[in-house]
Amino acid sequence: MFPQERCSTVIGTVVLLAIGVAGCASVSSSDWFPSVPGFSNVVTTSADRNALASAQPTPPSSMDENCPSADIRQGASTLAIATKTQQATGSDLRYQLSITQLARQCALEGPEVRIRVGVQGRVIVGPAGAPNQVEVPLRYAVVREGVEPKTIVSKFRRIPVALPPGTTNVSFTDIEEDLRFPMPSKAELEAYVVYIGFDAAGERAQPPAKKSAPKKK
Numbered sequence: 163m164f165p166q167e168r169c170s171t172v173i174g175t176v177v178l179l180a181i182g183v184a185g186c187a188s189v190s191s192s193d194w195f196p197s198v199p200g201f202s203n204v205v206t207t208s209a210d211r212n213a214l215a216s217a218q219p220t221p222p223s224s225m226d227e228n229c230p231s232a233d234i235r236q237g238a239s240t241l242a243i244a245t246k247t248q249q250a251t252g253s254d255l256r257y258q259l260s261i262t263q264l265a266r267q268c269a270l271e272g273p274e275v276r277i278r279v280g281v282q283g284r285v286i287v288g289p290a291g292a293p294n295q296v297e298v299p300l301r302y303a304v305v306r307e308g309v310e311p312k313t314i315v316s317k318f319r320r321i322p323v324a325l326p327p328g329t330t331n332v333s334f335t336d337i338e339e340d341l342r343f344p345m346p347s348k349a350e351l352e353a354y355v356v357y358i359g360f361d362a363a364g365e366r367a368q369p370p371a372k373k374s375a376p377k378k379k
Contacts, residue, residue: 225275229268230304230354232279234261238301238359245290255288257325259298259360262333266356270345277304277341281358285323286331295324301361302338306346307353314343314354318364 241259265280279302285292303316323334341356 225268225270228348228351229266230277230351230356232264232266232356232358234264235301235303235357235359238361241299241360241362242288243296244288253289256290257288257292257296258286259296260284260286261358261360264358271342273345274342275345275351277356278337278339279341279356279358280335280337282333282335284331284333285325287325287329292325294327295322297321298323298334298336299361299364300336301357301359302341303357304341304343305355305357306350307355315341317341318361320364 239261243256243258244254245256246254261281261283263282267278269276269278281300283298285296285298298321300319300321301316302319304314306312306314317338319336319338321334321336323332325332345351346354
């Protein structure tokens with residue numbers, strides 16, 4: 163009877179192992195690395211660190227400390243408008259635009275960073291006289307600085323500013339509420355800068371939309 167008892171014991175062991183394996187199925191695990199009872203849940207990590215960083219960027223601990231700085235784009239802090247010439251000088255000047263102050267605020271909304279940018283500036287009337295209303299062309303852009311700078315997001319706005327008769331200068335304020343982009347890695351975010359400046363070309367700086375070819379009859 164000993165061989166039969168041993169066989170029963172082996173069968174019983176197999177059954178217990180089968181039950182144990184079946185029990186593991188309810189525990190979080192991967193296909194190639196099954197979970198074992200008594201251990202913590204299985205957490206898999208990609209060996210490709212670059213792929214992992216792009217798939218799961220590590221957000222900064224605080225947007226207060228990691229909000230990109232705001233700066234005036236080089237050569238775009240003032241804009242002079244003349245009656246005839248490209249470069250306004252002397253009595254030819256109608257009005258001049260200048261930026262006096264910047265402000266910005268960041269928030270993390272899901273997988274995106276949202277930035278609010280504010281600009282204060284001034285319109286100064288020139289000797290040639292300005293119209294009763296002027297348009298202030300402003301360009302907002304988030305740029306990743308480096309050997310090859312890259313524009314992440316850009317917005318253009320024209321702000322109407324009234325100039326009452328007899329006024330020599332008027333201040334203006336504009337706030338862009340929604341500059342947003344996907345959250346990069348913390349190291350990459352440190353290279354981001356929010357640039358603001360006057361853009362006389364405005365929409366003309368953007369490439370024209372391609373016209374669709376006419377349908378063949």
